[in-house]
Amino acid sequence: MRQRLETLFDALLPVIATLAALAVGAVMLLFLKVNPLEAYAALLKGAFGSFNSFAETLVKATPLLLVALGICISFRGDVINIGGEGQMIVGAILATWIGLTFTDAPGWLIITLALLAGFLGGAVWGGIPGALKAYFNVNEILSTVMMNAIAVQLMNFLLRGPMIDPSQAEVASKIPQTARLLDAFQLERLAPTRLHMGALIAVVLAVLVYILLWRTTLGYRIRAVGQNPHASRYAGIKVPRYVVTALLLSGAFAGLAGAIQVYGVNYRMITDGSASGFTGSAGFNGIVAALFGQLHPLWSIPASVLFGALLVGANSMQRMVQVPSALITVLNGLVVIFVVSSEIWRRRRQRRRLVVGEEEAPPKPDKSQVQTGEAQK
Amino acid sequence: MKKISLFVTFILALALALSACGAPAEPAVEEPAATEAPAEATEAAATEAAPAEPFRVAVVMPSTINDLAFGQSMYDALVRVQEEMGGPDAFEFVYSESMFVVDDAAAAIRDYATQDFDLIIAHGSQYGSSLQEIAPDFPDTSFAWGTTVDTFGLPNVFAYEAASHEGGYVNGVIAASLSKSNVIGVVGPIETGDAKLYVDGFKAGVTATNPDITVNVNYIGSFSDVALASEAATTHIAAGADVLTGSAQMVTGAIGKADEAGVLWLGTQSSQASLAPSIVVATQVFHWEVVLMEIIALVNEGTLGGQSFEINLENGGEVIEFNDGYALPDEVKTLAETTVQGIIDGSVTFTLP
Amino acid sequence: MITDLFSTTVLIGILASGIRLATPYLYAAIGETFSQKSGVLNLGVEGQMLIGSFAAFYVAFTTGNLWLGLLVAMIVGALMGLVMAFVTVNLHAQQGISGIGFYLFGLGLSDLLFQRLIGNVETIKGFEKIYIPGLSDIPGIGQILFNQNILVYGAYLLVPLAWFVLNKTTLGLKIRAVGENPDAADSLGVSVARVRYFTIVLGGALSGIAGASLSIALLNVFQQNMTSGLGFIAVALVYFGAWKPVGVLGGALLFSMVNSLQLWIQVLGIPIPSDIAVMMPYVLTILVLVATVSRVRAPSALTKPFERDE
Structure with missing residues (x-):
């Protein structure tokens, strides 16, 4: 029974931490002379208050989940990918190009190709830092930060010039956007809301990534390299190859997220000159979602929904009680800090269990005798 | 096994949060009644409008209201419109700033459209695509999009731009x-x-x-x-x-x-x-109020869109301030x-x- | 037109502005070097810079005292570092992620305070350029090296100082030991927690100064999100510099000078699309690292929380 309670507590930990962060936020709201209860009611209502708002939450959660899946792979391979923003952009560019170029093809074909192109574009943009790390010892934090900036400028260049909407090319203001995708090329909507097929795709992929990581040799090797590169090398695993693969796959999922944003939500690419204008910072927030989900693909699903809800709800809070957008950013920061800090309690209990041996103790050994390890590195 | 049960618990927790605020989702879990109250509080706050039915405007903008540039030019204009029309009793406005994520802006525009605003301003050229999709769903609401000349041929969209x-x-x-x-x-x-x-x-x-x-x-x-x-x-x-x-x-x-x-x-x-x-x-x-006053007049007459406006030197929408x-x-x-x-x-x- | 690039005006311009632009990177990246050397990745630099930047501006704006502003920026940065230290050292939080949290927190809070306390974009008189008789008058070199404000000089003095502390003092030894092998350091009686607290707080204070260098010395304004990604570049430069202050200096200068070069390319009307020009510093930074394949390893315990084996 106690076990059950503790398990429940573990599962609720991120939620409790979020509530604690909101409590700190409440103090700030009081300073701004806003009634915190009213504000948070607006937040909840905005995220879950109606069928439509819940759909919006899921729309927001979709790219978060996709990026998070990639992060699960790369972080487990002990490569830190903070290039999700750039990878999303490049994936979206390739996918958009497909849809704008082959206008005669049937919709299902184009959508399939476009999503593949997004996957591929992201893979390239993630694979480059991967290769640089594996073969040139260029740190991936550095290269992914730089690659983000490069992708933004690439997008600006293409959307101002070669890929600009022909109707914008003629007028003086020249809004940097591509033409709109044909209706036939748009991802199907699931309800009379903005919720689209992409959400389902993401969930299916979450299961696939789970299988990849724990049921295939490739996944096993990525994790083995992540846990102990030296031991892996002695065991005959070609470490550089798996470093590249981890970043490549990670980028691919982000790229897919970008493609899905275009085909499911915006139906075109638009730039305001920054990365987040297109990605909505999903490339960063996806990292947070993955960690909320303890780097587990399936856990990342509820984690993405929770984080998506927070983002959607916070925006609605801005509208309903007119708090400055800056406060929303502060709240997001607080939530991240609190959730990531709260992890310690879960880990402590886990360790205690291992030590006391109350339960069937260590996680089931993998095929090849290397422990899967829990959640974090 | 344990992991799966943990996972299920988390899902349940989410469902709980969901049903707590009255969403028509899974009926499963018990509802703690307490959380119901704050939601009502907001509704009460939302309905406490001024008695004289002011003209209500909502604006969504990509930067902040104090950026000393594009965002501020609109904010200042709204303040001037408010003064001109006789204060908050006659003219009310709310804003969503820093909506540089197009997707968030779209959500904001849609949300405002479901409330009874007389005019919703999408103050960013990047919002056009979203507006094109939203406006037809709310034929009785008037929208304005800037800066552009394109109304997409929609009867409830005004376009405005600055020369x-x-x-x-x-x-x-x-x-x-x-x-x-x-x-x-x-x-x-x-x-x-x-x-x-x-x-x-x-x-x-x-x-x-x-x-x-x-x-x-x-x-x-x-x-x-x-x-x-x-x-x-x-x-x-x-x-x-x-x-x-x-x-x-x-x-x-x-x-x-x-x-x-x-x-x-x-x-x-x-x-x-x-x-x-x-x-x-x-x-x-920029003195957007020149255009805003025109649009407001049209909306009051029952014209919800279909026209495009420009602020320029001639109509006083652009002033060279020495x-x-x-x-x-x-x-x-x-x-x-x-x-x-x-x-x-x-x-x-x-x-x- | 390409040949215009090699005129003395342009070269002096690039060098002088490179040196100036590198200033905030240097403060932030040297601070980050300390924390990474002790095994802590701080991705929240950008947030600390923004808070520092606002604090310095606000104090200078209201009191007119620039030094007080600088001090407050340091303190506020250090305080944020303190919280960060608690979260990473005591609570063992994932460092990359908590850093993103601190970034968001700083981004929002600086903007919120700005809106509440100042409201509009204002300017102040920041630290003036220091005229050094003789030196400042040397043609070319004087303009490049001896025509800057005090915080610029401070940034460059910080480099040898950081090198000295890291390599020639017991403190530096402890920091490196904690970052390479915390277990061994611990068994030798070095408090891993205390050392990491020190480096993270120091990093925070330096990030605060980095922010202040923008708001009260180089730009003399404060604006929402005014660092605009600078803090993340600073973190990247630590990797570029392979955890050596001199390497960080090299990276900061390279990045800044190429950035200044791309501005000149546009000014001289060399027909490259502006976006492609803006890309240059990022591309070149990567290319240089590829070309100089370094085999330097990161501190072994980087991002790994320390826990005593019981």
């Missing part, structure tokens, strides 16, 4: 008349939209006044990188520029450098004289004023690239 090139041209004329080194520098964000329009007009104005002047243009690739904007200004000054101009919110960095070096500055969008009173010569200030702190030679001021007149009466014409 920034006109003020840009006048600023160019002033700059050319004041430059002694015959080099002028421009700091821009990215090469599109309102910024490009302004810069192109500015260049045309300079060339028309003095074809020997070189106009160096620097687009720094960002709307927020103040440090790079400041270095761009330094670069211009090192390259010999003695008059600078620029567009968008990060130019504050450039104005600072101009001030330090005693180089003149011409502004656009919102008045920037307060930043460097001794070197800001003039600013093209800074009193800077002693502009009379002949230059006269030249600027005649140029403004010329653009208005059509005797000054120019083409954009």
Whole structure:
């Protein structure tokens, strides 16, 4: 029974931490002379208050989940990918190009190709830092930060010039956007809301990534390299190859997220000159979602929904009680800090269990005798 | 096994949170009644409107209301409209700022549309695509989109834009008349939209006044990188520029450098004289209220859209505001004023690239 | 037009502005070097810079005292570092992620305070350029090296100082030991927690100064999100510099000078699309690292929380 309670507590930990962060936020709201209860009611209502708002939450959660899946792979391979923003952009560019170029093809074909192109574009943009790390010892934090900036400028260049909407090319203001995708090329909507097929795709992929990581040799090797590169090398695993693969796959999922944003939500690419204008910072927030989900693909699903809800709800809070957008950013920061800090309690209990041996103790050994390890590195 | 049960618990927890606020989702879990109360509180707050049925406007903008540029130009205009119409009892407005994520802006626009606003303003050219999709779902609500001329042929969308090139041209004329080194520098964000329009007009104005002047243009690739904007200004000054101009919110960095070096500055969008009173010569200030008043009048008559508007020098939507702190030679001021007149009466014409 | 790039005006311009632009990177990246050397990745630099930047500006704006502003920026940065230290050292939080949290927190809070306390974009008189008789008058070099404000000089003095502390003092030895092998350091009686607290707080204080260098010395304004990604570049430069202050200096200068070069390319009208020009510093930074294939390893314990084996 106690076990059950503790398990429940573990599962609720991120939620409790979020509530604690909101409590700190409440103090700030009081300073701004806003009634915190009213504000948070607006937040909840905005995220879950109606069928439509819940759909919006899921729309927001979709790219978060996709990026998070990639992060699960790369972080487990002990490569830190903070290039999700750039990878999303490049994936979206390739996918958009497909849809704008082959206008005669049937919709299902184009959508399939476009999503593949997004996957591929992201893979390239993630694979480059991967290769640089594996073969040139260029740190991936550095290269992914730089690659983000490069992708933004690439997008600006293409959307101002070669890929600009022909109707914008003629007028003086020249809004940097591509033409709109044909209706036939748009991802199907699931309800009379903005919720689209992409959400389902993401969930299916979450299961696939789970299988990849724990049921295939490739996944096993990525994790083995992540846990102990030296031991892996002695065991005959070609470490550089798996470093590249981890970043490549990670980028691919982000790229897919970008493609899905275009085909499911915006139906075109638009730039305001920054990365987040297109990605909505999903490339960063996806990292947070993955960690909320303890780097587990399936856990990342509820984690993405929770984080998506927070983002959607916070925006609605801005509208309903007119708090400055800056406060929303502060709240997001607080939530991240609190959730990531709260992890310690879960880990402590886990360790205690291992030590006391109350339960069937260590996680089931993998095929090849290397422990899967829990959640974090 | 344990992991799966953990997972299920988490899902249940989410469902709980969901049903707690009355969503028509899974009925499964028990509902703690307490959470119901705050939701009602907001509704109560939302309905406490002024008795005299004010005209209600919601605006969504990509930057902040105090950016001293595009966002502020709209905010200031709304404040002026409010004054003109007789205060909050007659005119109410709410805003969502920093909506640079198009997707978030779309959600905001849709959300405002479900509430009873008389007019919803999408103050960013990047919002067009979203508006095109949302507006048909709310045929009884009026929308306005700027800056553009495109109403998508929708009966409930107004379009508005700024003829920034006109003020840009006048600023160019002033700059050319004041430059002694015959080099002028421009700091821009990215090469599109309102910024490009302004810069192109500015260049045309300079060339028309003095074809020997070189106009160096620097687009720094960002709307927020103040440090790079400041270095761009330094670069211009090192390259010999003695008059600078620029567009968008990060130019504050450039104005600072101009001030330090005693180089003149011409502004656009919102008045920037307060930043460097001794070197800001003039600013093209946007007065969106000119367009807003027209749109409001139309909405009150029952016309919800289908027309496009422009603020320009002629209708007073663009005003060249001279800074009193800077002693502009009379002949230059006269030249600027005649140029403004010329653009208005059509005797000054120019083409954009 | 390409040949214009090699004129003395342009070269002096690039060098002088490179040196100036590198200033905030240096403060932030040297601070980050300390924390990474002790095994802590701080991705929240950008947030600390923004808070520092606002604090310095606000204090200078209201009191007119620049030094007080600088001090407050340091303190506020250090305080944020303190919280970060608690979260990473005591609570063992994932460092990359908590850093993103601190970034968001700083981004929002600085903007919120700005809106509440100042409201509009204002300017102040920041630290003036220091004229050094004789030196400042040397043609070229004087303009490049001896025509800057005090915080610029401070940034460059910090480099040898950091090198000295890291390599020639017991403190530096402890920091490196904690970052390479915390277990061994611990068994030798070095408090891993205390050392990491020190480096993270120091990093925070330096990030605060980095922010202040923007708001009260180089730009003399404060604006929402004014660092605009600078803090992340600073973190990247630590990797570029392979955890050596001199390497960080090299990276900061390279990045800044190429950035200044791209501005000149546009000014000189060399026909490259502006976006492609803006890309240059990022591309070159990567290329240089590829070309100089370094085999330097990161501190072994980087990002790994320390826990005593019981």
